[in-house]
Amino acid sequence: MISNTIQFVHNNKIFKIKNPDPNKTILDFIRNDLKKTGTKEGCAEGGCGACTVVLGELKEKKIIYKSINSCISFLPIIDQKQLILIENLSVQKNKLHPIQNAMVKFHGSQCGFCTPGFVMSMFAMYKNFSNFNDETINETLSGNLCRCTGYRPIIDAAKSLNSKNHDDHFKKNEKKIVNLLKQIKERDIEISYKDRKYFAPKSLSNLKKIIKENHNTKFLNGGTDLSLEVTKERGDIKKIISLNSVKELKFVKITKNFIEVGSGVSLYEFQNLIKSYYSDFYNILKRYGSVQIRNVGTLGGNIVTASPIGDSLPLLLSLDSKIKIQTLKKIITIPLNEFFLSYRKTKLKKREFLYSIKIPINKQNHFKAYKISRRFDDDISSVCASFNFLIKKNVIVKANIAYGGMSEIPKRAYTIEKALINSTFSEETFFKAKNLIDKDFSPIDDMRASKNYRVDVAKNLIMKFFYEVSNKKNLRVNS
16 A cells, blocks of 8 residues: 555644655644744754654554654654654643653753753653663753753753653553554555655565666665755755665564664664673763664664764674675675775665674673763764774684774774784783774874874774773773
């Protein structure tokens, strides 16, 4: 079944929009069509959180609430979801939602521009967690900026929610919303708006058929990067093929030796999965953008974007990850370290897309990852480094080192690796190896860091890895 109409639940009823503009953001729809102006635009790139709204998704008869940046989310992605705005939190005149009450009580609002975004982020937290510790609160609010520097009262307001009863009107109406969402049937979406087209197939077979019949299309996975062509560059995307709804791309397979992750799995879901295997990977991902970004962005999208500062890429490289590429006829498996060709150029050919990522499980190895950025949360790396070593009887048997921010592509440090393999695991060995950094990398000066800074940091991180492993103790500022 194919439909040109998106359907979603809002304000306890089903909305239908026929052939919406696929380049229109959810934020523009909210402000210009719904005429709801509580949701704000601050940056148009998903960096400040003023545009935060919440989407409810039906999973196994239960609604999962996800905060997202509406400023960089195209309108068609809300199909089969519940759209919740700041205006929906209070349903009775002069009766605020518990989160709004907490913000009033603890003086959490100053100029007020960012406040709706904070409230909506806290709302998603309020609905998804039974209690709120410092880690949960800090992660929840990491994607919301207050330019009045008023974080303390906002955090106090969030902490106070632990004493509140969670039976709000959303809880009371949950069965009704579930029934409304169930009324929206599974179907492929094909939208035509002026000279723009948007496709959202539900199956892999239909996806391949669409790819075969349409030329010059752009794939939308999370869209946190693609959407900037519209919101920041004022561009016009003529044809979009969304991978968001393809069920075969949203899988996780775990065996004794590897984890395979479908390219449609969100970064937030992946971060909580990888925690049990590689804690540093989890810690890096918690600093990757914000919860709003990770709820939408995918591991597959991060790889295909091929940014030299994509934080997951050096980690995956050091872990000897492989990727599966889907062509129209078959699946091809290649090592990730062969995928990146030059700046944002990969081995993907036209009509090919990423199917999955395979990550080896090596419990006997020493895996460490470090992100260096000007701001701890929600910031782009100056340097990101990852180390994956196998050490036996104080001899380095395997040495994988990868960096982001040091080259036009995320890249392994092969010269240093070669010098370390079969060497004694000692301070002297690592001190000599770090001085080979110039053999592998020649970084540039840019707004985030100078070349010399990057080189010095990269050398220091090699020594940091040695000291952490030899001392069996993490040496982290924020630990």
